[in-house]
Amino acid sequence: MNEFNRFSYNKQVSSKEKKKKILLIGISFCIVLIIALAFLIIHFTNVDAKTFKLYIDDTQVNISEGFYIVDDQNHTYVRAKDIAEYIGWNYQNGEYGSYTEDLNSGYISNEYEAASFVVNSNILKKYIVVTAEPEKDDKGNEYIPYEPNSEEGTLETTTLSLPVISKDNQIYFPLESLRDICNCNIEYSNQYRMYIYEQQYLLSLAQSKAAEYGYQSISGTYENMRALAYGMMVVSNKGGLFGVSSIYSNETIIGLKYSDMIFAQNVKEFFVKTSTGDDENLKETIGIIGVDGSTVISPKDYGNIQVLSDSLGLYLVEKDGEYGVLDRQGEVVVHCEYDSIGLPEELLTQFNFSVEDNRYMLFDDCLIVEKDGKYGIYDTDGNQNLPTGYSGFGYLVESDPDSPRNAEDLLMFEVDDLDIIGGDTRNIRGIVVQQEHEDGTITYGLYDAESKKILLPANVFTRIYSVTSKGNTEYYSEFPGQTAKIVDQISNHPELFE
Numbered sequence: 001m002n003e004f005n006r007f008s009y010n011k012q013v014s015s016k017e018k019k020k021k022i023l024l025i026g027i028s029f030c031i032v033l034i035i036a037l038a039f040l041i042i043h044f045t046n047v048d049a050k051t052f053k054l055y056i057d058d059t060q061v062n063i064s065e066g067f068y069i070v071d072d073q074n075h076t077y078v079r080a081k082d083i084a085e086y087i088g089w090n091y092q093n094g095e096y097g098s099y100t101e102d103l104n105s106g107y108i109s110n111e112y113e114a115a116s117f118v119v120n121s122n123i124l125k126k127y128i129v130v131t132a133e134p135e136k137d138d139k140g141n142e143y144i145p146y147e148p149n150s151e152e153g154t155l156e157t158t159t160l161s162l163p164v165i166s167k168d169n170q171i172y173f174p175l176e177s178l179r180d181i182c183n184c185n186i187e188y189s190n191q192y193r194m195y196i197y198e199q200q201y202l203l204s205l206a207q208s209k210a211a212e213y214g215y216q217s218i219s220g221t222y223e224n225m226r227a228l229a230y231g232m233m234v235v236s237n238k239g240g241l242f243g244v245s246s247i248y249s250n251e252t253i254i255g256l257k258y259s260d261m262i263f264a265q266n267v268k269e270f271f272v273k274t275s276t277g278d279d280e281n282l283k284e285t286i287g288i289i290g291v292d293g294s295t296v297i298s299p300k301d302y303g304n305i306q307v308l309s310d311s312l313g314l315y316l317v318e319k320d321g322e323y324g325v326l327d328r329q330g331e332v333v334v335h336c337e338y339d340s341i342g343l344p345e346e347l348l349t350q351f352n353f354s355v356e357d358n359r360y361m362l363f364d365d366c367l368i369v370e371k372d373g374k375y376g377i378y379d380t381d382g383n384q385n386l387p388t389g390y391s392g393f394g395y396l397v398e399s400d401p402d403s404p405r406n407a408e409d410l411l412m413f414e415v416d417d418l419d420i421i422g423g424d425t426r427n428i429r430g431i432v433v434q435q436e437h438e439d440g441t442i443t444y445g446l447y448d449a450e451s452k453k454i455l456l457p458a459n460v461f462t463r464i465y466s467v468t469s470k471g472n473t474e475y476y477s478e479f480p481g482q483t484a485k486i487v488d489q490i491s492n493h494p495e496l497f498e
Contacts, residue, residue, distance in 0.1 A: 054194050056086045057201040069172060075162055077172035080117075084108045087198035089182060096127055103169050108182060110199070112148060112222045115181050119171060122160040124181060126266070127355070128152055128222075148222040149262050155355045156266040157310055179229040180265070202228035206247050210235050213250040219261070227263040230291065234261055234270075244270065244293075253293050259284070266310045267328075274299050288315070297330045308341075308360050312380055316341055316360060325367060325378075333367075333382045340370045347394060351411045362412060363429045363449040368393070377431075377447065385452040391436035395444055395464045410466045413475050418487055420494045426450065428490065430475075433458050444477070446486065455496050456489065 054063050068078045084091040089108045094100035096107040096116035107116040111132035116125040128150045134142035148154075160181075162174035178184045178196070185202060187195040197205075203218075206228055210218045218224075219234035219242065227234060227244070232253060236242050243256035254261075260273040270289045275282060287299025297305060297315065304318040313328030317336060324336035334341070342360035343353070353359055361367050367378040369388060376388035394411035415428040429449035435458040436442050445458025456464075456477060463478035464486070475486040490496060 052192050052194070054086075054196070056196050057198060058195070061086055066168070066170070068175070069167060071165075076175040077165055078175050078178070080106060080108065080164075080171040080173050083173060083178070083182065083196075087182060087184060087196065088200070096125065103171075104166060106171050110182075112146065117164045117171070117173075117181070119166040120163050122163040124158045124160055124177075126156045126158065128154040146220055146222040146225060150223065153355050156264075156307075158266040159311060183226050183229045183265075185229050185231065199225060199228065202247070206233040209233070209247050209250075210245075213245065215245070221262060223265065224261070224263045226265045230268070232263075232291065234263065242272075253291070254289055258299070264307060267307060267313070269296060271305060272299050295330075296328065297326060302336075309358065309364075309380075312364075314380065333380065334369060334378050338369045338371050338388075339373075342368050343393065344370070347392065347411075351394060362393075362431055366431065366449050375433075379452065383452075386433070386447055386454070389435075390433045390458065391442065392434040393431060395432050395434070410464060410475070413466065413473075413486075415487055418491055420491050420497070422494050424494065424497075426490075426497065428455070428487075430455070430486070432464050435459055446477075451497055453496075456486070 052063070052068070054061050054067070064082065066079065067082050068076055070076050081091045083089075089110050091106060091108050093106050094102045095105045095118060096109075096114045098105070104119040105117065107114050109115070109129060109131075112128065112130055114127045114129045116127070117123075128148045130144065130148060130152060132144050132146070135145055136142055158180050160174060160177040162177065164174070165172050173181055175186065175194075178186055183199045183202075185197040187197070203225060206218050210233060213235075215235040216238050217236055219236065221234075224234040228247065231247050232244050233247050234242055235245050235256070237256050240259070241256045242258045242261040243252065244254040244261070245252055254270060254272070257274075258272040259275040262271045263269075264271055268291050270291070271286060272289055273284055273286050275284050284303065285300055286302055286305045288296040288305060289299070290296050297317070302317045302319050303321075306316050308314040308316040308325060314333065315326045315328075317324050317326050319336040322336045323338050323341045324332065325334040325341065327333055347353075348359055358364075361380075365379050366385075367380065369376050369378060369384075371388045373391070374388045375390045375392055376384060377386035378384050410432055412432070413428070413430045415430075417425045418428055420426055427450050431447045431449060433445045433447050433454075434442050435445065437459075443459055444456075444461045444464040445454055446456035446464070447453070448455045461477045461479045464476070465478075466473050466475050468474075476483055477486050477489065
């Protein structure tokens with residue numbers, strides 16, 4: 001091989017090696033780049049996976065800073081105003097009906113109800129308030145799409161698992177209580193992915209699932225729509241009988257055999273009605289079934305049932321025209337042998353009772369019973385502490401411009417740490433009782449819910465009243481020839497508590 005050919009050959013070899021080297025460098029660079037990109041993808045995927053995201057009805061929404069917070073016990077709270085906006089509810093400062101702009105309370109509302117809350121309290125108040133615009137049927141008649149079973153203004157109270165809190169003058173809901181507060185269902189795929197399904201979405205899903213599962217329809221009663229947040233739908237068959245099914249699995253929770261059914265959200269139970277006989281001899285009875293399908297109160301015994309106290313788990317029941325009280329286990333607290341339970345309508349009017357006040361019970365432990373026009377008191381353990389021998393409760397004093405006492409209406413009064421002779425102190429939770437005599441005159445006494453006994457006998461005092469001056473209220477009793485402060489009469493007689 002001559003020198004020229006050798007040089008040409010070596011040049012070709014060198015060129016090939018150089019190209020090979022460049023190719024290897026390029027491949028190595030690509031591999032490094034791919035690895036780097038892979039690490040970047042993994043990094044940003046991990047960052048994204050640990051970035052909180054909120055979905056409303058499967059659609060991601062942009063959340064503002066501070067939307068959710070976590071306390072020292074790892075409880076999650078969400079900002080009330082934001083939640084209301086996301087699910088189509090309205091938010092207002094101040095408790096419902098208060099007409100204030102108090103930043104430590106507020107309420108949210110939709111077209112059928114208002115949910116009212118106070119910072120540092122776990123008591124939620126819900127009011128039936130229908131503002132829905134009427135729709136028109138095929139004949140042009142107006143109707144409300146979903147009719148509440150309860151009357152306008154009806155109040156329900158619910159005890160949340162955690163209190164509502166405030167941070168930076170913003171109210172926060174405990175996340176786990178959103179079902180109770182605004183009828184939403186909540187799901188997590190992990191701690192960074194929150195899915196909230198609002199009421200209308202759940203309604204559309206339930207209507208679709210009810211058709212798929214072969215039911216005639218779902219209930220058109222608004223209270224029953226609330227059950228959707230707990231994964232349950234009230235359904236009916238062609239015969240017009242109602243039951244409860246799971247939205248997601250078609251599992252039967254309560255069979256299709258009831259003529260009517262209402263979900264009580266505050267106690268998480270279904271009030272069910274049965275009907276027997278024909279139109280002329282129709283007999284309707286009501287019972288209570290739990291969300292797990294268990295019978296709380298048999299639907300065969302009572303003509304009517306309503307919640308007397310959701311916090312205490314007490315129910316007012318009616319059987320053959322007489323009334324009693326049961327507890328949440330269906331046990332009798334007051335037997336069905338009274339003409340009525342609670343204060344009479346005229347007294348509610350006189351003393352300006354509102355929807356907030358419990359007409360059936362005073363001081364959270366005094367159940368009012370009436371038989372043949374005479375009243376008595378049971379406690380919530382079923383003990384009759386005041387026999388049914390009294391004509392009523394309270395004393396109504398007409399305003400007298402010439403009276404120096406400026407007397408006010410009086411039904412109850414409270415005194416904390418009243419000094420008693422002997423160095424003892426007592427709390428007094430007094431209820432004014434009336435006693436009518438054969439000649440038609442009425443005298444007054446005082447029953448104490450703390451000691452569960454009569455403190456002032458009802459056959460002596462001709463008048464009991466309160467006087468308020470400069471924000472201070474004092475209570476007086478009168479009997480022939482004498483007037484005395486009630487607190488003085490009680491504090492000077494320790495034997496009243498023996």
